[in-house]
Amino acid sequence: MNVMQPEVPEVVVLRLPLYVRALTQLEREGMNVVSSQQLGERLQMTPAQIRKDLSYFGRFGKQGRGYSIQFLLEELREILGLTGEWRACLVGVGRLGRAIINYTGFAPEGFTIVAAFDSSENQVGTAVGDLAVRPMSHLPYVVNEVGVSIGIVAVPAAQAQTVIDRLVESGIKGILNYAPVAPYVPRGVVVRNIDPVLSLQSMTFYLKNER
Amino acid sequence: MNVMQPEVPEVVVLRLPLYVRALTQLEREGMNVVSSQQLGERLQMTPAQIRKDLSYFGRFGKQGRGYSIQFLLEELREILGLTGEWRACLVGVGRLGRAIINYTGFAPEGFTIVAAFDSSENQVGTAVGDLAVRPMSHLPYVVNEVGVSIGIVAVPAAQAQTVIDRLVESGIKGILNYAPVAPYVPRGVVVRNIDPVLSLQSMTFYLKNER
DNA sequence: CAATGTGAACGTGTTCACAGCA
DNA sequence: TGCTGTGAACACGTTCACATTG
Numbered sequence: 001m002n003v004m005q006p007e008v009p010e011v012v013v014l015r016l017p018l019y020v021r022a023l024t025q026l027e028r029e030g031m032n033v034v035s036s037q038q039l040g041e042r043l044q045m046t047p048a049q050i051r052k053d054l055s056y057f058g059r060f061g062k063q064g065r066g067y068s069i070q071f072l073l074e075e076l077r078e079i080l081g082l083t084g085e086w087r088a089c090l091v092g093v094g095r096l097g098r099a100i101i102n103y104t105g106f107a108p109e110g111f112t113i114v115a116a117f118d119s120s121e122n123q124v125g126t127a128v129g130d131l132a133v134r135p136m137s138h139l140p141y142v143v144n145e146v147g148v149s150i151g152i153v154a155v156p157a158a159q160a161q162t163v164i165d166r167l168v169e170s171g172i173k174g175i176l177n178y179a180p181v182a183p184y185v186p187r188g189v190v191v192r193n194i195d196p197v198l199s200l201q202s203m204t205f206y207l208k209n210e211r
Numbered sequence: 212m213n214v215m216q217p218e219v220p221e222v223v224v225l226r227l228p229l230y231v232r233a234l235t236q237l238e239r240e241g242m243n244v245v246s247s248q249q250l251g252e253r254l255q256m257t258p259a260q261i262r263k264d265l266s267y268f269g270r271f272g273k274q275g276r277g278y279s280i281q282f283l284l285e286e287l288r289e290i291l292g293l294t295g296e297w298r299a300c301l302v303g304v305g306r307l308g309r310a311i312i313n314y315t316g317f318a319p320e321g322f323t324i325v326a327a328f329d330s331s332e333n334q335v336g337t338a339v340g341d342l343a344v345r346p347m348s349h350l351p352y353v354v355n356e357v358g359v360s361i362g363i364v365a366v367p368a369a370q371a372q373t374v375i376d377r378l379v380e381s382g383i384k385g386i387l388n389y390a391p392v393a394p395y396v397p398r399g400v401v402v403r404n405i406d407p408v409l410s411l412q413s414m415t416f417y418l419k420n421e422r
Numbered sequence: 423c424a425a426t427g428t429g430a431a432c433g434t435g436t437t438c439a440c441a442g443c444a
Numbered sequence: 445t446g447c448t449g450t451g452a453a454c455a456c457g458t459t460c461a462c463a464t465t466g
Contacts, residue, residue, distance in 0.1 A: 009457065017412035018393065035425060043393055047425090048459055055427055063426045063465045080412055081419025099310035105391065109408050149418055150411070173421060174414045176407060180316065182229060182254055190417045192410035196387060197320050199403035200361070201228035201291055203385045206401045207360055208292025210384060220435065246447065258447090259437055266449055274443045275446045 012053045016080055018043055019050070023073045035066035082110060088176070089115040089148045091136070091163050092155035093128050096178055100154055101129045113152065115142050119159070136166065143170040150174040157181050223264045227291055229254055230261070234284045246277035293321060298359045299387070300326040302347070302374050303366035304339050307389055311365055312340045324363065326353050330370070347377065354381040361385040368392050 022042050026034055036047035043050075054060055054072075057079050061067045077083055088106075090097055090113050101113055116131045117139060118124060124135045134142065142148060151167035153160055153175060160179035167175060174190045177183055180198070185191050233253050237245055247258035254261075265271055265283075268290050272278045288294055299317075301308055301324050312324055327342045328350060329335060335346045345353065353359060362378035364371055364386060371390035378386060385401045388394055391409070396402050 011457070013416045014409075014413045016416070017409045020412065021391070021409075022393075037425080044395065046459070048461095049457095051425090051427060052458075059427070061426050064424045065466075066425065079416065081415040081422070082412060084422075086411070086415060086418075095310065095313055095315075099306065102306055104306075105408055106411075109412070111408070111411050149422060150414070174411075174418050176410060176414070180232070182233075184255065190414045192407075192414050194405060194407050194410065196403075196405050197316055197322070198225075198228045198232075199387060199405065200297070200317075200322055200385075201231065201293060201320065202225045203361070203387070203401050203403050204292040204297060205224045205227070205290065207297075207385050222435070248447080257437070259439095260435095262447090262449065263436075270449065272448050274448045276444070277447065 008056045012056055013080075015045075015053055016076055019053075020073065020076050020080065020082070023069050023076070027069050027073065031069055033066045034069055034072075036061075038066075084110065086111050086150060087114045087146060087148045088112065088150035088152055089117060089139075089142060089172075090152040090154060091117045091139075091167070092153065092159075093118045093123050093126075093133050094154065094156075097154035098128050100152060100178070101131060111150070114146055114148060119155075119163075136163075139166060140170040143167075143172060148172065150176060153177045153179050153183075155179055219267045223267055224291075226256075226264055227287055230264075231284065231287050231291065231293070234280050234287070238280050238284065242280055244277045245280055245283075247272075249277075295321065297322050297361055298325045298357060299323065299361035299363050300328060300350075300353060300359045300383075301363040301365060302328045302350075302378070303364065303370075304329045304334050304337075304344050305365065305367075308365035309339050311363060311389070312342060322361070325357055325359060330366075330374075347374075350377060351381040354378075354383060359383065361387060364388045364390050364394075366390055 019039070022039060036050040040047040040050055058075065060072050060075055088111055090100060093116050097116070101116060106113065113131070116128055116133050117136050118133050119136050123133045126133050149172065151172040153163055155163050157180050160177065160181045161183055164175060164177070164183045164185060168185055168189055173188065175185065177191055177193045180195055183191055230250070233250060247261040250261055251258040269286065271283050271286055299322055301312060304327050308327070312327060317324065324342070327339055327344050328347050329344050330347050334344045337344050360383065362383040364374055366374050368391050371388065371392045372394055375386060375388070375394045375396060379396055379400055384399070386394070386396065388402055388404045391406055394402055
């Protein structure tokens with residue numbers, strides 16, 4: 001552990017979770033060993049790419065046999081930091097924010113939303129799921145005391161940058177942004193945008209000719 | 212129109228909606244002209260990249276001055292096919308599906324969800340928003356008669372591929388997939404995945420060292 | 423002897439730098 | 445003069461091909 005990992009391309013990091021998911025599925029199906037060829041068929045990518053991606057982190061396979069699914073899963077989970085629990089807070093408990101809190105897909109993967117915030121007087125004090133909605137002024141305290149490392153942004157576009165600034169000030173290092181903006185964050189803070197409208201708008205480029 | 216567009220890189224197409232969004236904002240702020248430099252500052256990208264991207268589609272700027280915001284917006288909307296209305300149907304009216312139907316961000320951008328489907332007997336016939344939930348058997352009829360070109364998938368992972376197959380059979384050409392799977396589709400069908408768990412799992416790679 | 427791991431070749435996307443033009 | 449548009453140079457990611465090994 002703590003091995004120097006010189007310059008892993010970001011695209012590679014983006015693909016690792018795909019491997020984790022596919023391997024988890026294969027494991028549930030009762031398989032023990034998988035080749036880069038087989039894994040590549042599942043994921044519609046070339047075996048060479050899978051082997052190259054993995055080679056940035058170590059040598060996990062056995063020549064002539066392939067990869068032990070259980071072992072490779074352990075290693076990838078370790079590499080991605082998926083072994084422990086990650087605590088997140090959510091800002092903005094409107095329709096979208098409520099849907100995110102009630103979304104059941106996060107917890108099984110080790111991501112727990114432990115606090116909800118809103119800047120509106122009306123929302124503060126109400127409950128969403130089993131979370132009490134807190135005022136934004138509690139943010140720094142909660143982030144530090146409870147140990148929250150991820151902020152989920154579900155506020156309107158106009159407020160998004162301000163909210164993100166406050167999350168960063170509070171010490172948040174990762175932001176999952178649902179607002180339709182391209183946020184600015186200082187170096188060292190990681191942002192992931194969830195933006196279905198952008199997805200649709202690039203999709204239509206390929207659809208428009210055959211409408 | 213119908214100009215040969217030789218090999219526009221997909222990354223470029225993915226960025227065009229960003230330009231549309233930024234330009235729309237600048238227009239609302241009352242600006243008339245913008246340089247690639249200024250636009251690049253907004254979007255945190257190099258002026259050269261913006262100019263190069265636009266050059267795949269034509270010459271929209273005026274040397275020494277920059278780009279007319281209104282004109283460039285019109286052109287980009289035309290290129291992306293954002294001038295008309297796009298009709299979508301949604302499959303899966305569970306919690307996630309209901310949240311998507313109630314999401315107010317699609318309509319202002321010209322994307323309308325005109326029908327909802329579910330394979331569960333219990334759901335069929337109920338109403339979500341102002342849509343009646345239909346059985347999957349109605350899918351081909353609705354897609355053809357109503358002219359639906361986009362399918363939104365909000366079913367559990369286990370059902371996703373089956374649902375996507377049926378959407379494709381019905382003539383759907385674009386799929387916005389919220390299920391945590393990497394779906395297979397035939398050539399000519401465009402897929403965009405919305406997968407916050409994958410986003411979080413790649414984020415933690417960068418966060419884990421400073422937890 | 424089947425399948426990994428990896429330098430080298432290749433291809434694609436980004437940035438540079440400047441000619442051309444309003 | 446200021447900024448676009450674009451070939452050329454560069455950097456980066458993917459694929460190839462094969463030596464290596466259990």
